[in-house]
Amino acid sequence: MIFKNSQYFFPLVLLFIKSTSSLTLPLNYSAFQDTSNDRYMIWKDDFNANKLNEWQIVDDLDTEKSNWFVEKGYLIQNTNIGSTKKLIGTNIINGKAEWENYAVHTNLVCTDDDYIGILFRYIDNNNYYRFLLSSQQKDIRIEKRVNGNFTLMANYTEEEWMLTKFSVTIILKNNNIKAYLNDQQFFDLTDEQFSKGKVGFVTIGNHGSFFDDIAVYSEYQFKMIDKKPKITRGPYLQSVLDDKATIMWNTSIPLNSAVEYGFKPVPTWIKTSDELKNEHEIKLENLGIETRYFYRIRSGDLKGEWNLFTTAVKEDSPFSFIVYGDNQMNFLRHEEIVSHISKHEFDFIVSCGDVVQRGPRNDWDVEFFSPLKSILKGKPIYAAIGNHELNADNYYKNFSNPDDAHENYFSFKYGNSFFIFIDNPRAAYSDKTYYTDCTKGSLQYKWLEDQLASDVAQSAQWLFVVSHIPSYVLGSQEIFPVCKESLVPLFEKYGVDFSFSGHVHGYERGLVNGVNYIITAGGGGALNKNRSSLPKQFKNFKIKYNFCHIKIDAKVVSFKAFDENNEMIDQFELTK
Secondary structure, eight states, X not given: OEEEOSSOEEEOOOOSSOOOOOOOOOOOOOXXXXXXXXXXXXXXXXXXXXXXXXXXXXXXOTTOXXXXXEETTEEEEOSOOSBTTTTBOEEEEESOTTOOSOEEEEEEEEOSSSEEEEEEEEEETTEEEEEEEETTTTEEEEEEEETTEEEEEEEEOSSOOOOSEEEEEEEEETTEEEEXXXXXXXXXXXXXXXXXXXXXXXXXXXXOEEEEEEEEESSOOOOOOOOOOOEEEEEEEEEEETTEEEEEEEEEEEEEEEEEEESSSSOSEEEEEEEEEEEEEEEEOSOOTTXXXXXXXXXXXEEOOOEEEEOOOOTTSOEEEEEEOOOOSOHHHHHHHHHHHTTSOOSEEEEOSOOSSOTTSSOOIIIIITTTHHHHTTSOEEEOOOGGGTTOXXXXXXXXXXXXXXXXXXXXXXXXXXXXXXXXXXXXXXXXXXXXXOSTTSHHHHHHHHHHHSHHHHTSSEEEEEOSSOSOBTTBSSSSHHIIIIIHHHHHHTTOOEEEEOSSSSEEEEEETTEEEEEEOBXXXXXXXXXXXXXXXXXXXXXXXXXXXXXXXXXXXXXXXXETTSOEEEEEEEEO
């Protein structure tokens, strides 16, 4: 087995069960538009025709059905079919049985954290080779299936695969098999079991499988990785509150940080940091209230474009904000939701959490930052932490929330309103001690009560609480009793006007003892369609992708909810 990164390569001891080396997995994205191998191409499918053509689907389990389809240039499989213990799931196959020495290259987007992979030298569903990867299992492997039985040929289990979007290349020469991730070699094997066969894809327990394209070549040449420094994320805004604003961005290599800003797109002022970093964060202070500023980021010789943001409004000024949550998994749906959000005028976004499917995986761009790119350079987002963030360091690195003491729960005043964000995934997963406790007597509970009882909260015209786990689901408090026992009494005692939550994918609204409970969990996560036959005890209940737009004008709140087509599915108005 050979491992090679973009700067050097060296051999590892070949083990057929587990590598004993500890290495940093390469995170360079493959060149998805590389055409240098076109002259060697035998066959391809880019899925732009939105057809399955001659693809053959074979499910390993008669009791479960897969759902393969083509949409927006992707081949997609979005069911949880299969067993991650037995490593059986669903396959889809194409090509020629007589293909012998060839290279197969594909681009994948795996938003779920279970197994996804590629089949090669496929004879029938009992005889083939396959390459598999699971970030959650920390497992990258090559296997062969002979007469229905699997044999592990080699695997790498040292570290979690950190990317959501990546490429796989398998090169077959006689009895030699080489496997590459992002054009970097992971396996070099010799096996004589199968000499020819078709190609295909496999998913196991993975309902976030997106295959961007696939091509088969008679020869394959790797493109040199571009090592030039570049801005890989952002800029994006955080904590635009009072007279302050935080600007964040990422670069491919460690560089210094600078933000130039002014009332016009010229560098009137500059805030800098000489510390060399990949993840950049510059805090601007002493800004004018309700004032427009142009800004651009700089790192080394890199210079961003001019962008525009507006600081927080005055206390008596009207404002509005967007609320939605659970955009993880299906980035195509999230892109649609964001495209409709961008048609509305608003000051900031509130997220109810689960912004990615697996928080420890470094790649938050595909599911979250990339769909929101055009908005976040001019509008800030404030995100409650969800269960899928898994309380990973990435949540704290990717956001700059207002409370430095504990960024996972925080509060801020905006206009005439007060917002409190709490960390409550443990209300749904009491055995997961890595989630923060919110029950009576906990540090967070005491903090929450202090915030609700504070002068700034009690003097605010409107009081909002944002969490991931809801207190009411279909009018019932029995689903998450921790919220019933610890949170709801505080909401009622201190006059919370709105409780926004996610987690239960869809849209719900209800009013209980003066508190408006809103579930807006329709940003992209698979909808809970099995709930559609349950009693609809809330005033409004929709199994739809959705987002909400809330407008505040003094003593009046105007609330509207929209679906993935930007059609209004709910509205009401409150006056104090």
